[in-house]
Amino acid sequence: MNILLLSNSAPKYFHFFNALAARFRNDGATVAVAVDSAFSRKENGLDSAGFAAVYDFSSFFANHKVDFDILERYSGYNLNSALLSDFERAQTYGIWGNSADLDFFDRLKSALLTFFERIFEQHGTELVLYENVSNTFAHFALFVAQERRAVYIGLGASRLPGRFSVSGDPLADDSVERNFAAIRGGYKTVEPDVHRWVKDYIANIETIVPDYMKINGLERIALIKRYFRRDRLARIRALLRHVSDSRINSFQIGNPLRTHTSLFLRNVRRRLKAGTVRGMYQKAVAGERFLLYPMHFHPEASTSILAGAYLDEYEVIRNIAFSLPEGTRLYVKDHISAWAYPTLDFYRRIRSLPNVRLLGPHEPTKELIKSSVGVITLTSTVGYEALLLKKRVFLYGRVFYEFHKGVVPIANPANLRRIISGGLASPIGWDDQYNHDFVCAYWLSTLPGTLNLMLDRVPAVQAAEHIYRELLKAGLLHGLAAIKSAA
Incomplete structure (x- = not known):
């Protein structure tokens, strides 16, 4: 089997993926690696990791x-949409400066397609290995894999504790829906131990936290512990070696020194704003009728890829505020990993809207869900949890729970008032058995294991061994059909 691993500057990811690639090699696979930049090539130790070839x-x-x-x-593929994830990231972190003009984007699309086509030809690529499609580099690798009838295996965390997901095209992944239909139709049998697991999970949903929320650490705003560490000196030296790098040739990381300086200053600004932002938060009012809107982290694949038309959350929130049925409020709850990153003006504008209360990130989400008349969201986990707590969900984006009977898709925001009014007037049309079968279907669409891509080298090797064995046991590495395309 000829495998192409993708690699970029995501911190520490290379520990896991290099180890996973080595595990494939030990079983006879030929593994090449495509890397976004010379900086990542060096920092990820790719030239000494035993790859058959390294493509920069x-x-x-x-x-x-x-x-x-x-x-x-x-x-026939949505090339322009695939640019959005890295465009948003570049805008947020100031990666490209003013260097990206109109011609740059045509050249980038053309280069990515040509780059991956040549690798597929030279390497005979049968399988692309990475995390879920989360950025432009991965998205274009997916397009070429689809065109060449190859397989894309994207590893990701799931909302179920102790389980991870495997996906190809994120806009065409209907595995949960298919499993649900098979369970409800009597075509798929769920084992008793799975039923017990799901029953216990739903019974404790009010206290369960998904694995990915436990490990990202983005809610912490302290600067000294984050930046003033001995290991940061080596990082600074590495950045200084790339002081003259182009801001656009390495389109994901840009000039590493400039980009990391921008990231540092962004965190400094967050720390300086934190007290003022805390003072802007309000409290829920007992007995008030409200919809709950959970804010999202930006930039992130769950929004830029799965809800790309709604990245400006102020515009989304404003439209909701002016479309609410009379007597209904909108509670906007800040994101635990993103609070104080937006500008103070963003928070002031939210506070100025009619019908809106701005809540802090530490307000009890599950209690808010239970007290609400429903949740309105782009793609949030809060929507999934609301369904299990039997609350209506109004959904803008694409997400695995979109087919659930309790979801009202927002196909046209111009009709939002009618959509909300109609959805709230409809009775809750699903019962405990429906939710149970739904979670069983989700369970069957995942594999056992906690996927933490932020591990240091030794635990990452152990995690890679576990993930590899689960992929083998699931039969995903033998005779896997070409991935489904949403194009």
Whole structure:
């Protein structure tokens, strides 16, 4: 089997993925790696990790001229939408500065397609390995894999504790829905131990926290513990070696020194704003009728890929505020990992809207769900939890629970008042057995194991061994059908 691993500058991810690639090699696979930049190539230790070949996109991109023929050949894929995840990231972190003009984006699309096509030809790629499609680099690898009838295995955390997901095209992943239909139709039998697990999980949903929320650490705003550590000196030296790098050839990391400086200053600003932001938060009012809107982290694949039309959350919240049925409030709850990152003006504008209360990130989410008349969200886990607590969910984006009977899709925000009014007037049409079968279907669409991509080297090797064995046991590495496309 010929495998192409994707690698970039996501902190510590390389520990896990290099170890997973080594495990594939030990079983006879040939593994090459495509990396976003020379900086990541060095920092991730790719040249000494035993890969059959290392393909550096930044070097390729520096000399690439637009090939309009390849853009035409792939015009059936949503190439422009696939740019959005890294565009939002570049805008948020100031990665490209003013260097990205109109021609840059055509050249980037053309270069990514050409880069991956050449790798597939030279390496005979059968399988692409990475996390869930979460950025432009991965999205274009997915397009070429789909065109070449290859397989994309994207590993990700699930909302179920102690289980992880495997997906290909995030916009075409209907595994939960298919399993649910099979369970409800009597075509799939759920083992007794799974029933017991699901029953216990739903009974304790009010206290359960998904694995990914326990490990990201983004709610912490202290600067000294985060930056003033001995291991940061080596990082600074590495950044200084790239002081003259282009801001656009390495399109994901940009100039590493500039980008990391921007990230540091963003966290400094967050720390300085934190007290003022805390003072803007309000409290829930007992007995008040309200919809709950959980704010999202930006930039993140759950929004830029699965809800790309709704990235401006102020505009989303404002539209909801002016579309609410009379007598209903909107409670906007800040995100535990993102609070105080938005500007003070953003918070002031939220506070100025009619019908809106702004709540802090530490307000009890499950209690708010239970007290609400429903949840309105882009793609949040809060929507999933609300369904299990038998609350209506109004959904903007694409997410695994979108087919649930309790979800009201917001297909046209111009009709939002009618959508909300109609949804709230409808009786709760699902029972405990429906939710039980729904979670069983989700359980069957995941595999056992906690996926933590932020581990240090030794625990990452152990985690990679476990994930590899689960992929083998699930049969995902033998005769896997070509991935389904949403194109």
